[in-house]
Amino acid sequence: MRKGRGLSTKGLLVPSIIVIAALYAVILIFTFLVDSIGRKMAEATEKYISYSDISQMMQKGSDTLTADVRLYVSTGETEYLDGYFKEANEDKNREKAVELLRSHDIDDTELMFYLEKALEQSRHLMLLEYRAMKLRAEADGADVSAYPEVASYSLSAEDEALTNSEKLLLSLKLVTGETYHQEKVEITSNVGNALGNLLSATRNEHAALSGRATLYTSLQIVFSIVLVIALIFVFYLVFRTLVLPVMRYADQVSDDEQMESKNALSELRRLSQSYNNLRDKQKNLEEELRHTAETDALTGLPNRLAQNYFFESLNNWEDCPIAVVSFDVNGLKIMNDTSGHAKGDEMLRNVADCIIATFGNGTGKNCFRIGGDEFSSCLLNVTEGKVEELIADFRAAQKHYGISVAVGYAYAESLRAADVSALFEEADGKMYADKAAIKAAR
Numbered sequence: 001m002r003k004g005r006g007l008s009t010k011g012l013l014v015p016s017i018i019v020i021a022a023l024y025a026v027i028l029i030f031t032f033l034v035d036s037i038g039r040k041m042a043e044a045t046e047k048y049i050s051y052s053d054i055s056q057m058m059q060k061g062s063d064t065l066t067a068d069v070r071l072y073v074s075t076g077e078t079e080y081l082d083g084y085f086k087e088a089n090e091d092k093n094r095e096k097a098v099e100l101l102r103s104h105d106i107d108d109t110e111l112m113f114y115l116e117k118a119l120e121q122s123r124h125l126m127l128l129e130y131r132a133m134k135l136r137a138e139a140d141g142a143d144v145s146a147y148p149e150v151a152s153y154s155l156s157a158e159d160e161a162l163t164n165s166e167k168l169l170l171s172l173k174l175v176t177g178e179t180y181h182q183e184k185v186e187i188t189s190n191v192g193n194a195l196g197n198l199l200s201a202t203r204n205e206h207a208a209l210s211g212r213a214t215l216y217t218s219l220q221i222v223f224s225i226v227l228v229i230a231l232i233f234v235f236y237l238v239f240r241t242l243v244l245p246v247m248r249y250a251d252q253v254s255d256d257e258q259m260e261s262k263n264a265l266s267e268l269r270r271l272s273q274s275y276n277n278l279r280d281k282q283k284n285l286e287e288e289l290r291h292t293a294e295t296d297a298l299t300g301l302p303n304r305l306a307q308n309y310f311f312e313s314l315n316n317w318e319d320c321p322i323a324v325v326s327f328d329v330n331g332l333k334i335m336n337d338t339s340g341h342a343k344g345d346e347m348l349r350n351v352a353d354c355i356i357a358t359f360g361n362g363t364g365k366n367c368f369r370i371g372g373d374e375f376s377s378c379l380l381n382v383t384e385g386k387v388e389e390l391i392a393d394f395r396a397a398q399k400h401y402g403i404s405v406a407v408g409y410a411y412a413e414s415l416r417a418a419d420v421s422a423l424f425e426e427a428d429g430k431m432y433a434d435k436a437a438i439k440a441a442r
């Protein structure tokens with residue numbers, strides 16, 4: 001079968017599925033990218049927090065050592081020595097911070113250089129702090145054997161020659177003076193150079209990832225909106241080309257109307273065309289069957305069934321005068337018996353032609369063969385005088401057709417008030433009276 005023109009189911013569904021699948025795939029890709037960037041941002045945030053903690057850890061270790069050594073040389077209280085060596089030998093915040101950075105596998109030679117330099121400077125500064133603590137201990141005559149680093153530190157001969165007061169003053173100068181302060185500044189600077197750059201790089205990485213995440217999220221929203229629009233458009237096309245035509249077809253089939261293929265898919269167009277062709281054939285067949293059922297095969301006149309339908313249809317007419325005419329063929333049996341049925345059939349056809357010519361109004365639809373030799377006719381909107389005139393013409397025409405027909409009529413002024421059965425009885429009575437008169441005249 002030749003495919004119909006217009007949009008087909010395949011032409012609608014295949015592109016729609018491809019477009020929707022492509023949009024959905026793009027949305028999934030952006031979802032994956034946003035999720036991946038989210039994980040990277042979380043990692044960057046964790047690194048930033050970790051680097052900040054490491055920075056604080058290094059600073060804490062350095063500040064603890066400085067604070068405890070200064071407090072010890074200022075007060076001579078050994079509890080500050082305890083705090084100092086707890087940090088130096090147990091807590092080891094500076095060393096742990098460096099190890100944590102190394103565990104992050106940071107591939108930055110310059111950064112590690114600054115950290116190693118800061119750690120080395122811090123260790124060098126500790127020697128200065130040991131000297132200051134040793135001077136304070138000797139000035140006080142304190143027992144520092146519990147602190148091997150201080151106890152084992154050897155003072156120079158120059159330091160040993162100082163008085164206790166001078167030793168006390170020198171110890172304070174060593175941990176509060178400009179030299180000590182300058183070295184602390186250098187350590188802090190090296191730590192800041194290392195971790196500051198690292199924190200800055202981490203912040204920049206986080207900002208870059210955030211920008212990409214915002215872009216991908218925006219694109220994801222845009223494509224989601226496009227997907228929704230595409231789905232709405234596909235739904236509209238399906239509703240317009242499939243659902244609406246099917247709903248319309250259901251109503252048209254129910255009402256026995258032709259299917260309209262407007263805006264329908266090509267498959268539905270072919271379906272509607274096939275249905276319409278089948279319906280037309282059925283209507284034609286029904287018309288042929290009805291015509292056969294309502295037509296007298298011999299004369300071509302409508303039969304008794306058609307007459308019944310005709311009088312039923314009069315219910316739809318406006319009120320008007322009505323006349324019913326009854327006919328009965330004379331001598332049909334004699335013709336059949338003496339000349340054969342073919343001659344009898346010819347006589348009946350002549351009778352039909354004569355009735356149509358006189359009473360048929362040009363169509364013959366109001367003239368009927370209702371029995372073997374019985375005919376009838378119905379005249380509407382005529383005067384009784386016109387009916388009598390037509391009957392006179394019919395009597396005169398019989399000689400031309402070579403027939404003899406008895407005729408009688410009944411007339412009523414109002415179709416609505418008339419009783420058709422009573423009119424037929426009256427017409428039949430007059431027809432039989434005419435038939436008796438014709439027979440008596442022979």
